[in-house]
Amino acid sequence: ILNVEQSPQSLHVQEGDSTNFTCSFPSSNFYALHWYRWETAKSPEALFVMTLNGDEKKKGRISATLNTKEGYSYLYIKGSQPEDSATYLCAPSGSGYALNFGKGTSLLVTP
Amino acid sequence: EPEVTQTPSHQVTQMGQEVILRCVPISNHLYFYWYRQILGQKVEFLVSFYNNEISEKSEIFDDQFSVERPDGSNFTLKIRSTKLEDSAMYFCASTDRRSGELFFGEGSRLTVL
Numbered sequence: 001i002l003n004v005e006q007s008p009q010s011l012h013v014q015e016g017d018s019t020n021f022t023c024s025f026p027s028s029n030f031y032a033l034h035w036y037r038w039e040t041a042k043s044p045e046a047l048f049v050m051t052l053n054g055d056e057k058k059k060g061r062i063s064a065t066l067n068t069k070e071g072y073s074y075l076y077i078k079g080s081q082p083e084d085s086a087t088y089l090c091a092p093s094g095s096g097y098a099l100n101f102g103k104g105t106s107l108l109v110t111p
Numbered sequence: 112e113p114e115v116t117q118t119p120s121h122q123v124t125q126m127g128q129e130v131i132l133r134c135v136p137i138s139n140h141l142y143f144y145w146y147r148q149i150l151g152q153k154v155e156f157l158v159s160f161y162n163n164e165i166s167e168k169s170e171i172f173d174d175q176f177s178v179e180r181p182d183g184s185n186f187t188l189k190i191r192s193t194k195l196e197d198s199a200m201y202f203c204a205s206t207d208r209r210s211g212e213l214f215f216g217e218g219s220r221l222t223v224l
Binding site: 031034036089093 | 142144146152153154155156159161166167169202209210211212213214215216217218
């Protein structure tokens with residue numbers, strides 16, 4: 001199981017602002033990096049799974065990048081909307097089966 | 112759209128009682144997981160299950176915990192003798208491939224009194 005750190009812990013932005021968060025993990029024994037979106041009172045929902053160094057993925061206004069050599073991933077949200085308010089979790093996986101989730105970044109977008 | 116279903120949604124039990132949480136993963140998925148989140152804390156990995164056996168487990172998953180896939184559709188988590196600190200939201204998840212995106216159920220909230 002790979003350790004993971006996410007920052008910032010929480011973020012409050014205005015509608016229309018762009019924002020980004022960081023996920024850090026050990027670069028050794030890395031297999032894949034997952035991002036999940038978790039809205040209050042719902043279950044976590046997968047955003048991206050990335051495996052290759054330099055991977056970039058995009059879904060609408062949300063995108064993510066991966067640097068496996070230095071052990072970090074960024075999640076970007078362009079033009080944040082109130083419906084983007086959620087906790088964003090990242091989870092690296094190594095040679096095992098388990099995803100170890102970070103504590104998450106709690107995003108609040110106000111109109 | 113296929114989904115992971117969990118029952119019960121909420122269970123209240125007395126300390127020392129046995130609890131079984133049930134999950135029906137997505138039908139063509141092969142890898143199954145239990146996670147939990149104690150209120151205010153991070154989502155913690157408990158156990159993964161593949162090919163009818165535990166593939167990995169965390170330190171949390173001690174002798175009080177067990178998992179079963181009794182009939183090819185249900186995936187259960189049993190806590191033999193619950194403790195106060197077992198109070199948490201328990202999430203089941205499944206995926207069709209190792210390190211594939213996880214599909215989570217809505218969770219079972221366990222309250223131990």
